[in-house]
Amino acid sequence: MSDNSAPTLIGSTGDSLREAFGKALSEIAPDYPNLVVLDADVAGGTGVHNFRKAHPDKFVQCGIAEQNMMAAAGGLAAVGMLPVVTGFAVFLTRAYEQARLSIAYAGRNAKIVASHPGLDVGPDGASAQAFEDLAAFRAIPGMTVISPADPVEMKLATRAVLDFNGPVYMRTGRSGAKRIFGEDHVFEIGKGQIVRHGKDVTLIGCGVEVARCLEAADLLQEEGINARVVNMATIKPIDAELLTRCARETGCIVTAEDHNVYGGLGSAVAEAIVQGQPCPIEYVGIKDRFGSSGEPDELAELYGITAPFIATAAKRAIQRKRELA
DSSP states (O other): OOOOOOOOOOOOOEEEHHHHHHHHHHHGGGGGGEEEEEEOHHHHHHHTTHHHHEEEEEEEOOOSSSHHHHHHHHHHHTTTOOEEEEEEEHHHHHGGGHHHIIITTTTTTEEEEESGGGGGGGGGGGOOOOOSSHHHHHHHOOOOEEEOSHHHHHHHHHHHHHSSSSEEEEESSSEEEEEETTTTTOOOOOEHHHHHHHSSSSEEEEETTHHHHHHHHHHHTTOOOOOOEOOOOOOEOHHHHHHHHHHHHOOOOEEEEEEEEEEEESHHHHHHHHHOOOOEEEEEEEOOOEEESOOOOHHHHTTSSSHHHHHHHHHHHHHHHHOOO
């Protein structure tokens, strides 16, 4: 069995995930003649302004009418088109019923790509910060849910999503993202990946939290704690085989996400672990509250999802493991 490992290359901040998505979509569009991108008047904010400029004949402006846009995507998919619905995560929750009925229930091959998730929205504040989108879309039967970690993975995930047959919800991001992976990175829907080996605790992140997990592992190493880091870009279906292996080999787990601790990555990990290899789990995420205005990094510190908080959670998990030994 492969160890699902990948070399890490954490470094400078580059493109945001939304820009990486928009550029990738524009570049690979010629490979998908039936591709059409739907926008709710936020192309500049989702990264698809790149696509609109390069492929105006494949771009549909739906206006600020997310429910209509989502239903239209279902109709387009029904006649053989490959629709990609784009918007801000919080606004796409307006169209949850249409995503459920017109896309998932109908079995349509449509993709939903959401920018501005979680605290990454920053100054726009609580009304624009979606902390529950992963939980909501994960609960829709047949919906695949993805949250890539860096611009390299976002580019790979964009093609993988278009090649995948079935409805997908994928998060991007507003802020510049730290580069984690090299050009040799491999992305596969449904597979997690060990990006740093360790034996004392497993730190599992998705999206922007993967880079913070790597930073936390460095902090823990200074204290003699050897942390494993896993990039769990696919939240549904989650890689239960890898999770069981990590639980067995390290004995405790920390999950980290820019999302409510209820219903997202942490819940998905716990559901898999309890059926495979139960062990102590600590959750780093938004503690069931609404957000506030501020710069993303400041908010991440305020809401306790930065590297020091992950490291502290790891020490709690290790202590719980020792108490059970």
